[in-house]
Amino acid sequence: MNPDSRILTITEGALKKILEIRSTENDAETLALVLAIAGAQGTEFSYSMHMTRVDMLDADDVVEYHGELPVAIPAGSVGNLTGATLEVSRNLLKPGLSIENPNSPSPKILGDGPPLDLSGPVAEQVDQVIQTQINPSIASHGGVAELVAVEEGVAYVRLGGACQGCGLADVTLSQGIETTIVASVPEVHQVIDVTDHNSGENPYYEQSKK
Numbered sequence: 001m002n003p004d005s006r007i008l009t010i011t012e013g014a015l016k017k018i019l020e021i022r023s024t025e026n027d028a029e030t031l032a033l034v035l036a037i038a039g040a041q042g043t044e045f046s047y048s049m050h051m052t053r054v055d056m057l058d059a060d061d062v063v064e065y066h067g068e069l070p071v072a073i074p075a076g077s078v079g080n081l082t083g084a085t086l087e088v089s090r091n092l093l094k095p096g097l098s099i100e101n102p103n104s105p106s107p108k109i110l111g112d113g114p115p116l117d118l119s120g121p122v123a124e125q126v127d128q129v130i131q132t133q134i135n136p137s138i139a140s141h142g143g144v145a146e147l148v149a150v151e152e153g154v155a156y157v158r159l160g161g162a163c164q165g166c167g168l169a170d171v172t173l174s175q176g177i178e179t180t181i182v183a184s185v186p187e188v189h190q191v192i193d194v195t196d197h198n199s200g201e202n203p204y205y206e207q208s209k210k
Helices: 012-023 075-081 107-111 122-141 169-184
Strands: 008-010 031-041 044-053 062-066 069-073 084-088 097-100 143-151 154-161 190-193
Touching (some): 008 062, 012 069, 012 084, 012 097, 031 122, 044 169, 122 143, 169 190
Parallel strands (some): 008 084
């Protein structure tokens, strides 16, 4: 594929990191990276990123190759990811991967679904955001999040299902979960993952799509 015709750009550093993550899994050469728009908060998109076997991709996913890495983008996310760049995070406080996207949510996207009527203690507000906005999104690839505690503006969450043990959980957290919670609950300024990612057996791609 001509690089100029690709939907997504992946920097050399980001591609190296993703391939390193993929290499730790059984049958690594059969796995594709799936990147999708998970939702929208204000003027920013949130994202879902996981690995799944190539033979389990949806028929309408758009697949492009970045070196030896197949990258699948669901048809509904193609327009809003065109021109985006997946790169190594420049934020030293949040190492990992990040997405620079020239596109922003349209009024239609922002208006989808009834607005949240958040009330009550901050922890209850965060839990409502997790249950109504985050979990329905990450459930598409077998993930689930739960609130552990909120202390001094920091929400502590535990990831389960497909997100537990996933090498790309940091992207799900920073580009999806944290973005959504911080935008929805102003009293929260940071989200920390307290998951034990060393437990579980390759959960994230085995449960991703059936």
